[in-house]
Amino acid sequence: MDAYATSGWTALADPTRRAIFERLVERPYAVGDLAVGLPVTRPAVSQHLKVLKGAGLVVDRKAGKRRIYRVDPAGLAQLRAELDGFWTKTLAAYKAAVEQPEKGDQ
Amino acid sequence: MDAYATSGWTALADPTRRAIFERLVERPYAVGDLAVGLPVTRPAVSQHLKVLKGAGLVVDRKAGKRRIYRVDPAGLAQLRAELDGFWTKTLAAYKAAVEQPEKGDQ
DNA sequence: CTAACGCGTTAGTGGACGCTTACGCGACAA
């Protein structure tokens, strides 16, 4: 169920792409509507959506001439799980450092 | 308390930098120890740590000749909060779409 | 059928970025 073309982290790295994603988080959007208000052209938005789709963060649906994009909860949940793992391990490392301060480093 | 040089998303975008961070999540490391096992040289690791530090994800501490890096829980928590916001809004958008399917798009 | 709309894709370009090599500085040992 995994094996995405690119990582979610890499997909959300670009500021423009993050701005697009933050919009899609609110509600579904068509490509042209997304381009309005963004400092880039519509083709650029289309390319960014392709990356987000490749990372499993968004899905698209045809609606007549237009193409509606929305956030894919599954991809977002996977990122959340990965980050939660970082958080848990960080806290565990802190606890271990408190118990054995002299062995905190190496 | 914010105003980092670069975003946490951008900092964790690079695979090498993510590998470094995943190591630091386990326990604190010195720069040279991090470089061991990574396919890059020590200066490269040092530059990556600079970026991670600029994003508020890690902090450093001098220990004799060596410099110990560890994860900064505050920066990680901020990323987590941002992602949780995405998640909450996504679920809200889904709920709204179910209640008014015909107005899901625009 | 013809025209207009919305979108994806391509080619091309400028700038950002990750990496290495070389160098300089502070810290500890002899």
Added chain:
DNA sequence: TTGTCGCGTAAGCGTCCACTAACGCGTTAG
């Protein structure tokens, strides 16, 4: 002090990537 270790930084280079302009395809309206 002299030598060594660990680290940060500067310079240079190759590569990736975000962006635009131009084009082609499917869809709807007239």
